[in-house]
Amino acid sequence: MASYANRARGANIVLAHAFESDYGVSPGSGFRLVSVASQDLGDEQGRIAPDLLGRGRKPQASSQDVINNRGSLVVPVDQRLFGVWLKQLLGAPTTTQGVAATGQIAFAANPSANDTITVGGQAFTFKSASPTANQILIESNLAKTLRNAVRVLNTSAVAGVAAARYSLNADLNAIVVTHKTIGTAGNTFALAASAATPSGSTLAGGSSSGPYNHVFKAGGLILPSASIEVGNADVGQYRMNYGVMIDTLSIPLARSGNLNATLAYIAQGERAATGSTGAGTPTELAVDRFSQFSGVIAIDGAPIGNVVSGQVVVNNGLDVAENIRPDGRIDGADPGPLTLEPQFTARFGDAYLLGLATSDRPVSMTYDWKAANAALTFRYSAVRLPKPKFPVSGPGSIQASFTSMGETDAANEALEATLVNDVANYD
Known part of the structure; x- marks a missing residue:
């Protein structure tokens, strides 16, 4: 009978996360266990096809291309650990x-x-x-x-x-x-x-x-990097990814299902696999998810009616320093132009949203999720709604989709995310 002892399984994967004091330098302590729904951390290095002529039709030797380490993490929007990802996305919070x-x-x-x-x-x-x-x-x-x-x-x-x-x-x-x-x-x-x-x-x-x-407030000139170790305990292999930066965040709001966030990351690299963890004994926090059905989208403090779906979208516009290096890795990723595009789709019920779109008046927009002893709010300070079409494809309800554009308000604020929980700090 086949043995499963030496096969790595996703159910047993262990991810440990720690913030770096210096870009690309993994700390010796301060790791937290983090939960993911999916991840694709790790180096990949392609091959470059040969371009030589006069050597016949048989394939010639290829050469190595540069090393890339970028992809996405899908993480639960929970009451405690989500603060780790918010710090990576927006910078350190002010905590009261x-x-x-x-x-x-x-x-x-x-x-x-x-x-x-x-x-x-x-x-x-x-x-x-x-x-x-x-x-x-x-x-x-x-x-x-x-x-x-x-x-x-x-x-x-x-x-x-x-x-x-x-x-x-x-x-x-x-x-x-x-x-x-x-x-x-x-x-x-x-x-x-x-x-x-x-x-x-x-x-x-x-x-x-x-x-x-x-x-957490968006727009900081410096964003933190992190080291994330991927541990496959089934086969005794641990791979440390370093210089991990978060480029984009998206959180879909729906009527049901698990509330997850997709984080696009760019990392400098991955160290060779070892047989033991480099994360020590990570801190572990209980995972308590926010519920999808508790989500509310509001404009200027008033909940939007007839909302079918929505999405929080934040883009740091990371500018990758693809400098020439002997190891084929990037030099870093610098924060670029911040793009804010909160989205929602609503059934056509009255002229309120259309009136906002045609008025070109900036409005504040919030996305909220609440639990008994915790809350998460994304507050876009100034947003302008586009004028949408109202397509009709059948006898059912008529819906309109709005991909809004966020901007800076008179107080020089653009977006703040507030997480209320029982965690004292995210150092």
Whole structure:
């Protein structure tokens, strides 16, 4: 009978990841076990066909080409280890422990003209037509009116108002207010309303204890490299890949299925296989995936209705230094132009999205996933929607796809990813 003892199996693969202090130099410690759904790390070196004439039809000797080590990793979007990949993609985060103060203003009916809400000491008045500064247009129903409200609040230049972020709840009948500062500072942020119900006179729940909030921002001039060891314990072989940089990230949002991210990488090389690990005893973190169905896409704080699918897309535009070297490897990969292209497909329900596309007005866009004690948010600061076609290929629903273009906003911000969990740091 055949023996499986000496055959490598994907089920038993072990990947250990550590950040490098110097590009291409594998550290002697600091490795973490990472989980993947698939990977293709490793060197490949092609052959160059001969080009000599006058030697007949028989094949001549080929020669070696340069060494390449690039491909993709498919990793789970989980509550803890995903911070490792975010650091590789965007750079080290700013980490703060605690909880931001929150609250809400709930509405039982569509506001009437001259009703008011007050946030951070600034009053906003609902108007049935022609709103001006600090005024909110009343629409045909409550959801549309509150969509206008969160847009006005999120774009307000009033310092007190700008200290918080505003969104709609799942039922589209309340404005959710979250202070931007983690900790107790937001507990004094005032709320009031003339014909709605605030959760309290101020926001509440702000605390300096609790989970860790890791904020990763795109656009840094320097990005970290890593060493990733691929271990095939079945055959006692360990291969260390070094100088690994992350070029692109994509996360598809769907109704069901495993939530995974695809990371395109570019590495400098792979060391010869050895019979023992070079990663020591890696740290192991529990893997708790975010669920696909918990994902929400929002524009200017208001969830988009009728979304069929979506995708987070970040491209670092790595510029590979393909310099001439005797070992045939690259010299490095430098961060190039950052490209942000958040995408989604929605059923055609009303003219809201089409209106945004034709207005050429930049909007903020967020992709959120939440769990009981963790959260992940990608916040694109300024995005412009393209004007799409509405193709019809049958009697079913009509859908439109939007591949948006992200840009830098007035505060020089383009994208931030926030991961909330129980991990103290990603050093």
